[in-house]
C-alpha cells in the first residue's frame with residue numbers, strides 16, 4: 001500500500017503509525033505519544049477513526065479497546081483572550 | 091518466556107526507563123513492568139524544563155546541576171542507541187518573571203544566595219533587559235531572574251528513547267502488566283505478582299512515581315509520596331515566539347515567604363497556581379500551571395483554564411489571538427520536603443526506591459538512573475544517596 005498521510009494536521013504517514021504499533025502502541029494515546037498523530041488542530045477528529053482501524057487490524061483488538069483517550073477541554077479551538085482570569089490580575 | 095531476570099523495574103515513566111537503561115548499559119538483564127503504556131503516567135503529562143534556579147541551594151540544586159549536565163552526552167547517546175531525538179535544547183535559558191513588586195525582594199535574595207553558593211550563572215534583570223532576550227514579554231512586567239544555562243527537552247521522547255535503547259540492550263518491556271503484590275521471602279524481595287503472571291529477580295526497583303507509595307505499602311512501608319496535580323493548556327502551532335522557558339516568580343516568592351498566602355484569594359491558594367510557558371520543538375506552547383492536592387484525579391478544570399489563559403495573555407500580550415486546542419494534567423509525585431526517595435530499604439533486602447521527584451523528575455532522571463545502577467552494582471556513587479533515604483520521614 002502507498003504511504004498515505006493518515007493525520008493531515010500533523011502530517012503523519014501510515015508507515016509512521018505502523019512503526020509506532022510495532023514499537024508497542026496499542027491505543028490511540030500510544031500512537032499519539034510516539035508520532036503526534038491526533039495532536040493537531042482538529043485534535044484527531046479527522047484521523048482518530050482511521051488510526052483506530054489500523055491498530056485494530058494489526059493487533060486484532062476491538063475499536064472500543066483502542067479509543068480510550070479521555071476527552072478534555074476544549075471541544076474546538078478557543079481564543080485565549082476569551083478568558084478573564086482572577087481579580088488579582090487586573 | 092523466562093520469568094526470571096536480574097532486576098525488575100516497576101514503572102514505565104522517565105525514572106523507570108532511565109533506571110532500566112543505566113542497568114542495561116552494565117549488562118544486567120532487566121524487565122520493566124508498566125501497568126498501562128509507556129509514558130502514560132506523569133512523564134507523559136509534563137513540561138520539559140531543565141532548570142536549576144527553581145531548586146533550593148544545597149543538595150537539591152547540586153543534584154539538578156549534575157543531572158542537567160548529563161543531557162548533552164545523553165542526547166547523543168540515545169540518538170545513537172535508539173534513533174530518537176529527545177529534542178534537547180542546551181542553553182535555551184530560563185526566566186522567572188516578576189509581575190508584582192512585593193515578590194521582587196524574595197527572588198533577588200534567592201538569586202544572590204544561589205549565585206554565591208554555586209557556580210550557577212543567574213542574575214536579576216530589568217524588564218527592558220529581559221525584553222531584549224524575550225521581546226514577546228509585556229513591558230508592563232517588572233523584571234526577573236534569568237539563567238542562560240537552563241535547557242529543555244521533550245519528556246515523552248526521553249521515555250521512548252530510554253526504553254528503546256534499553257530494549258536494544260538487555261531489557262524486556264512489559265506493558266499492560268500491573269504489579270499487584272510483592273513476593274517477600276525471609277525479609278528479601280524476590281519477585282512480584284502481576285496481572286500477567288509472576289516474575290522473579292535479585293532486585294526490585296520501585297519507580298512507580300506518584301503511585302510508588304502504594305507499592306511501598308505492599309512491602310509494609312509507609313512512604314509519604316502523594317499526587318500534586320498540574321494542569322497544562324496546549325496552543326495551536328506557532329512560529330517561534332519564545333525561546334526560553336518561563337515562569338512567574340510568585341510561586342517561588344510564596345515558597346520563600348509563606349505569609350504571602352494570606353493576601354491571595356482562596357481559589358488561587360487552592361489551585362496553587364503560578365504561570366509557566368514553554369514552546370516545544372513542534373511549535374505549540376505549553377501554558378501552565380496548577381499545583382493542587384486533589385487525589386489521583388487527572389481532570390482539567392474550567393477555573394484553572396480561565397486562570398492560566400488570562401495569565402498567559404497578561405505576560406505575553408501577543409497570545410491574545412492565539413487558540414488553545416488541548417489540555418492535560420499530570421500528577422507530580424510530591425514528597426513533604428520536595429526531594430526524591432532513592433536507595434535501598436533497610437527492612438526489605440533487594441527492594442530499591444526511585445520515586446517522588448515531584449516537579450523535577452525530567453531534569454533529575456539521568457542521574458537517578460545512574461545512582462540506582464551504581465547502588466545495585468555496588469560501585470562508587472556519582473552523587474551521595476544518604477539524603478534521599480525514606481527514613482527522613484520516619
Ligand SMILES: Cc1cc2nc3c(=O)[nH]c(=O)nc-3n(C[C@H](O)[C@H](O)[C@H](O)COP(=O)(O)OP(=O)(O)OC[C@H]3O[C@@H](n4cnc5c(N)ncnc54)[C@H](O)[C@@H]3O)c2cc1C
Pocket residue numbers: 100101102103104105106123124125126127128129130131132133134135136137138139140267268269270297298299300301302305319320321322378379419420421422423445446447448449450451452453454
Ligand atoms: C504539569 C507538570 C509540569 C512539570 N514540569 C516539569 C519540568 O518542567 N521539569 C521537570 O524536571 N519535571 C517536571 N514535572 C515533574 C515530572 O513530570 C515528574 O517528576 C516525572 O514525570 C515523574 O516521572 P516518574 O517516572 O517518576 O513517574 P511516571 O511517569 O508517573 O511513571 C510511573 C509509572 O508507574 C506506573 N505504575 C504505577 N503503579 C504501577 C503498578 N502497580 N504496576 C506497574 N506500573 C505501575 C504508572 O502507570 C506510570 O507510568 C512536571 C510535572 C507536571 C505534572
Ligand code: FES
Pocket residue numbers: 006007008009010037038039040041042043044045046047048
Ligand atoms: S488529522 Fe490528525 S489531528 Fe487533525
